[in-house]
Amino acid sequence: MSTGKASAIIAAGTMVSRVLGFVKMVLLAVAIGQSTSKAAEAFGMANQLPNNVYALVAGGVMSAVLVPQIVKASKGADNGESYISKILTLGGTVFLVLTIVATIAAPLLVDIYAISAGADGRGFSDEQMALAVALAYWCMPQILFYAIYTLLGEIYNARSQFGPYTWAPVVNNVVSIAGLGAFILLFGTDRVNKFVDVWDADRITMLGLVTTGGVAVQAIVLVLFFRKTGLRFRLDFGWRGVGLGATGKAALWLFGIVIIGQVKGIVQSRVASLGEGANIATMQNSWYVFSLPHSIIAVSIAIAFFTRMSHHASRDDLSGIRQDVSSALRSVGMLTTISAFVLAVIAVPFSRMLEGGFDPTLAMAFTIWAFLVCLVAFSAEFVLQRVFFALGDTRTAFLYSCVGMFITFALLWWASTLPAEWVIAGTALSVSIANLISCAVWLVLVRRRIGQFGFKLIGLRHVQYLAYSLVAAAAGVATTFALGGYRGDGFGTATVASAAITCVIAGAVMGAVYFGLLYLTRNPDFRTTVDLVLARFRRGRGQSDSAEA
Numbered sequence: 001m002s003t004g005k006a007s008a009i010i011a012a013g014t015m016v017s018r019v020l021g022f023v024k025m026v027l028l029a030v031a032i033g034q035s036t037s038k039a040a041e042a043f044g045m046a047n048q049l050p051n052n053v054y055a056l057v058a059g060g061v062m063s064a065v066l067v068p069q070i071v072k073a074s075k076g077a078d079n080g081e082s083y084i085s086k087i088l089t090l091g092g093t094v095f096l097v098l099t100i101v102a103t104i105a106a107p108l109l110v111d112i113y114a115i116s117a118g119a120d121g122r123g124f125s126d127e128q129m130a131l132a133v134a135l136a137y138w139c140m141p142q143i144l145f146y147a148i149y150t151l152l153g154e155i156y157n158a159r160s161q162f163g164p165y166t167w168a169p170v171v172n173n174v175v176s177i178a179g180l181g182a183f184i185l186l187f188g189t190d191r192v193n194k195f196v197d198v199w200d201a202d203r204i205t206m207l208g209l210v211t212t213g214g215v216a217v218q219a220i221v222l223v224l225f226f227r228k229t230g231l232r233f234r235l236d237f238g239w240r241g242v243g244l245g246a247t248g249k250a251a252l253w254l255f256g257i258v259i260i261g262q263v264k265g266i267v268q269s270r271v272a273s274l275g276e277g278a279n280i281a282t283m284q285n286s287w288y289v290f291s292l293p294h295s296i297i298a299v300s301i302a303i304a305f306f307t308r309m310s311h312h313a314s315r316d317d318l319s320g321i322r323q324d325v326s327s328a329l330r331s332v333g334m335l336t337t338i339s340a341f342v343l344a345v346i347a348v349p350f351s352r353m354l355e356g357g358f359d360p361t362l363a364m365a366f367t368i369w370a371f372l373v374c375l376v377a378f379s380a381e382f383v384l385q386r387v388f389f390a391l392g393d394t395r396t397a398f399l400y401s402c403v404g405m406f407i408t409f410a411l412l413w414w415a416s417t418l419p420a421e422w423v424i425a426g427t428a429l430s431v432s433i434a435n436l437i438s439c440a441v442w443l444v445l446v447r448r449r450i451g452q453f454g455f456k457l458i459g460l461r462h463v464q465y466l467a468y469s470l471v472a473a474a475a476g477v478a479t480t481f482a483l484g485g486y487r488g489d490g491f492g493t494a495t496v497a498s499a500a501i502t503c504v505i506a507g508a509v510m511g512a513v514y515f516g517l518l519y520l521t522r523n524p525d526f527r528t529t530v531d532l533v534l535a536r537f538r539r540g541r542g543q544s545d546s547a548e549a
Contacts, residue, residue, distance in 0.1 A: 014115070015296050017166075019175035022292075025285055026496075027180040032207075033190030035282045036361040039199060040190075042128045044281040045269070046135035047211060049109050050102070050142035052265055052272045072219045081232060084155055089235050095147035103140040123273055129197045131204075136209020145212070145219040150445045152222040154535055166224040172218035190356075198534050241361030260401045268427060275423035278363035283424050285354060286364055290371035293339030298332045300458030309390035318450050321387060325359070325446065326454040328383045330461050330525045333376060337465040338472060338514045340375040342507050343368065346474035349485040349492045349506075352499040358488035370428035377439035384442040387450060396449070400441055408434045461525060468517040476510040 031041045076223040102109070110132045115123040124132070153165040183206050192198055210542065226233065272280050312320035343350070351364035386395055411430035483502045484490015492502035518526035 009074055015379065017169040017173060018172060018292050020177065021288070024176045025288060026171050027184070028176060028287070029354045030185075030189050030489045031180055031184050031193060033194035033281075033356075034354055035278050037190060037194035037279075037281065037391070038125070038128055038196045039131065039194050039446075040281040040431065041129040041273075042124070042196065042280040043058060043135055044279070044284050045110065045114050045124075045132045045273070047139050048269070048280075048284065049113065049136050050139050050146065051108070052113070052262055056057065067239040083232050083356060088151055088155075088233055091147060091151045095144050099141055102143055103137060106136040106140055110136055113266055114273045115270050120453070125196070128500040131196050131199050131483060134199075134204050135208060138204065138212055138227040142212050145215045148219040149215075149222055152219075154466055156222070156228070161378035164222055164228060166220045168221040169288055171213040171221050175217050176210055176214035179206075179213060183210060202415065215248070238319050257401045258403050260398075264405055264412075267409060267412050268431070271412050272424060272427050274416060274420060276420035277360065277425075278367060278421070278424035280424075282360075283428060284341045284366050284368055286367040286424075286428065287373055289343065289350065289368055290375060291335050291446070293343070294375065296378050297339065298336045309386060313390045315393070320448050321390065322453040325387055325450070326458060327381065327460050329380055331378050332461045334378045334465055334518075334523075334525050335377045338469050338510065340372050341473040342471040342476065342510050343375075344372050345473055345480055345510065346503040346506050347372075347484070349480065349499040349502040352493045353496050358493060361493065363424070366425040367428045370425050373429065374439075378435045380440050381435065381439040382444045387542070389445050396445060400445065402436075404438050404441075407437055425472060461523075464521075464523070468514050471517065474512040475513050476506045479509045480504045487507075 029040075029412065032043060034040050102387045110129060114129065114132065150525070153168075156165040161483065182205075186206065187203055193203070224505060269280070273285050275283075309321050309324050312318075347365040347368045348361060351361045352358075355361040355364055361453065385397060408508070410425065411433055415423060415426035415430045442453070447453065479493060480486060480502060483505065484491040484494075485492025486501075487493065491498050493499055515526065
């Protein structure tokens, strides 16, 4: 499968998943609220725990280590089938045990990630802590399902079967949307559910089943379609003789990176629990909005190029890796730059779709703006890291992470000193500044590792993207302002529907200006992307015509 085709499949599935994910996010806000909702804050804490525990053990390790190892194993006589059976058996066993232990330890984990309210009233109340623990018991089984999804997903990616892995989250969101709709019908909206004292066993059970059920279905989809990999699975507890030792060595440094990341996550979570008005739920949803273009664009492109870079690395082809890095960075930059400006321009009406009043809307908008400072750099760093992972060099990434941790701690300490209403926005800005510094360091590290990869051309293209985005932003701000998107009494913030209309119109205007300028100036990256899309369309139409004939 070509890189362009793989990226298109991943981007399409991710886009549908993210749109449905946004619908799920809106329904969750309708059901339990967001800013100023104590119940939403408790749920946000509980629902992030399985993600944090899973990432602590293997989140990044599997994605960065398994693909190169599977590519190497696939060259064997059995096409890598023995290695994959052993990996799946080992992973399933480890994560089943981990899920049981983490579920039992739910109260301890909540205590670690949240600060209990002190004399000044800042932090989680006793009632919120109790609700977070109760919800965490239901959320913890997600660890096992995330592990199954990721283990199988990396096998799909290594085998260039990107479809099921990309589209399984769509099923997750559909199940969750249906479940949240049922929750609202049974228990009402945030007008009632935002108060902690109304949360009885029925509400807790229903929300827990909806949340964890979606993740379970997501994993089951990959199990059902495993035959598309061309492999068969059988339980195999003989974990010696097929390169697991090499995997362990490669994973050791990356495991250290993940631990550092989770330590930073704990500190960030504890600082965020000091916020008032805008809270942890606000920050999580703002991060989701921020990550929309990253996950649709950068991850889609990087995953496809990562598999390709892994093949080049297996042949010691640094020239091929340099070409892949340059192409990926230019493509990602072209799309994430305008995405950052679009989200910045429509942040207020966009936030209105999740908030009930104008003040909470502005609080979320400020958080989104703070995150957007690093969007382009964050996506570029994601691509740059994959160079080292493809080459099997995780030691360098670990050494830098040790330095980056202290930079992040210093910035988060600053955020904790802000007034309570600015803590969440300050935390988001701290994360952005840390990512900007990190991206600059990664550019230097990659250049030293693989040599010149066309940084001058990449820089010139990014300057061009920035200039065009500023022109588009001016048109977008004028459109949003005309529709009352920046006023509490304007059309753009009056209702959820009017806010959505404002976002669509302003986004369309900005897109037309930006891509129009790219077309008129004959930007090579833009023309390459358009040619790829048109080629896919013509090929699809031709195949369809042939089938009809």
